[in-house]
Amino acid sequence: MQRIQTLLVKGLCNPACYDHPVDQVELVETHISWVFLAGEFAYKLKKSVNFGFLDFSTLVKRHHYCLEELRLNRRFAPELYLGVVNIGGSPEKPVIGSTPAIDYLVKMKRFSRQNELDSLLQQNHLTPPMIEQFADYLALIHQQAPRIDSHKYFGSLESIKAPSQENFDHIRSLLPDSDHQHQLTELERWSQSRFDNLCNLMVQRKEQGFIRECHGDVHLANMVWLNGQPLLFDCIEFNDNFRCIDVINDCAFLLMDLDDRGAESLSCRFLNRYLRQTGDYQALPLLNYYKSYRALVRTKVICLRLSQPGLSDAERKVDKDRLQSYLDLASRYSESRKVSLIISHGFSGSGKSTFIDQLVPLCGAVSILSDVERKRIHGLELTADSYSAVDSGIYTDQVSQQTYNRLLELSETILISGFPVIVDATFLKQQQREQMRQLSRNLKIPFVILDFHLEEKELFRRINFRRTQSGQVSEATAAVLGKQLELAQPLTKSEEELTIKVYHDSSVEIVTALINKSRTV
Structure with a gap:
């Protein structure tokens, strides 16, 4: 044949x-x-x-x-x-x-191959807004994808473990030297240990409907920017078990692909946008397991290609270098990283969200926003207007406490998953800040407060301007700001010692360096 x-x-x-x-x-x-x-x-x-x-x-x-x-x-x-x-x-x-x-x-x-995302990235034409639009697109695809019945094989522990073990078996039989074999053995041990630790979460996610008929092969070469819109193509058709998977496994291939190409900043932006749209932060403990699995899928593909005839010596050398690169990337996902808990402190309109948006990819962090989670708790679209007046609707003291409790729970989930977290909220009450500080003590990790400063006149100007713009998540008004100014509880002396002050002209790179320094203390 x-x-x-x-x-x-x-x-x-x-x-x-x-x-x-x-x-x-x-x-x-x-x-x-x-x-x-x-x-x-x-x-x-x-x-x-x-x-x-x-x-x-x-x-x-x-x-x-x-x-x-x-x-x-x-x-x-x-x-x-x-x-x-x-x-x-x-x-x-x-x-x-x-x-x-x-x-x-x-x-x-x-279509023009120049519009495929791998080509756009190579040309430095893949922008943060484009990758965030792809995140919105994939989030919608996953939300609309058929759920796999919890009694079916797909999404079971066996169905998750089988392709992972198949990777190791295939790669082991084809790897060219003993150094590779040793690295693969260490990866296999970590993968098995991590799988054992994640079993309960995997079972829970199947019961909760996170196993969907997905794309299964979401990487840059299967994504195209066509007529100003994101588009996926070339999904997995040859193996139902590779396609009927946890939605975070679907995301993991793209995130790994971006990491592999040195585009960690875009990977971080995609992840944050996807999580913000879906609220699926409970998936984070699974992410590095699936990213490592996806890196090993690429390793297997290269091994299969190397076993086929017709490759030149130059092509074989390139493939062997790529093989080592993917093994190293899979190993990187198996390593623990230093994390920290970072919260903002400042009035509405002080520039917190804009600054944090730039900070997140530099820190490799996951950010959570009080405005987003407040609306999610009440089943509202993120940009919907709740038409709540001051101290009413979704802005009562009770709802605010519920929102900060939610931020605390999410922060713990994110941190335990191995990601730094930045919590974007006003944190104008000392009790709200103390909850977060106590979490950092419990986890024995650094705690940082980003203290945002802006003149009162400029705060009101920004708030009034923002109310004229559509598509805003925040519903803060001049009345809300006025009450914040009246009731805010200033940082304590001990909190000041943990604070990095942020002004309208502060450098995000300098703030990142100060945060990184706090991790080494």
Whole structure:
């Protein structure tokens, strides 16, 4: 079959076999398929391979998975996935659309590869607003995705462990030297230990409906910025267990891919935006486990590619370097990191959220916002107006205490998961600050207060201007600010010793350095 497909690939590179204008055909090869870029369209041919987790070894199976690829990807990009077409004729002289079929192609609308996110990142054209828009898009996809029934196999402990163990078994049989084998053994020990610790959470998330029919292969090369909008394509069609997964596992591939390419800042922005949209902070303990798993998926793919014929010595060297890079990245996720608890202190309009938005990716932190969690508690959209007056609606003392209790709970979850946390709230009452400080004592981690300063006149100007803008999360008014100024409890002397003062012209880089210094004390 390999010889026949080799002839077929050569034949499909001939522009004459297509039924539409084609000047030349560009061939893109992966470990499981060939893609022919021909004129206005792209055609994917599945390789006749069987890797255990994937089986395209017969014509019937390749046809079935072509149809599945079409069905599943039309959930994300119906405008791209056009149909499944026969290849007739002979391998040497194939005819698209002819019968009887000697193989099958998935036909797609072609787009510029320069708009794929891996290319945009390489060109430094992938911006924070774009990656945050992708986070909104994936959050919506996950919220709308079909839930997997809790009695089904998918999302069970066995279904989670099996592909992870399969990674280790496949990689071990293909790794080129003993140093790699030792590193893999250490990773396997950590993975097993981490899995054992996470079992209860995994079971809980299945019961709560976080196992969904996801995309399964969310990485930069399967994402495109098309007509000013984010779009996913090329989901997993060949293995239901790779697709019917925890939503945070779906996110983990993209986050790992960004980390691998040195774009940790964009990875952090994506994660924060996704969590803010979904409120799924309880997933964080799972994240590094799944990121390590995804790095090992990439390691396995490289091992499989290295086992296939036709690679040049230069290509083999590149692949071996990439293999080591992914093993190192997986190992990095297994390491514990120093964390700290950071809270803001300042009146509405003092610039807390704007500054923290810049600070978060520099610290590799997760931020939580009182305005967001207050509305989430009451089932409101994040930018919805509750039309609450001062001391009423969602702004009573009781609701405010409930909100700060929620921030405390989330902070503990985030910190125990191994992430620094920045809590964006006014913290104008000493009791609210003391709750957080006590949490830092319990966890034996540094505690930092970012104290925001701005002249009163400018505070009112900003608040009044913000009320004229749509899409705001905060509902603070001049009346709210007036009450804050009247009732605020100043920082105590002991709190001052933990404080970094922030002014309108403060450098976010200097503040980051001061925070990092506090972690070493």
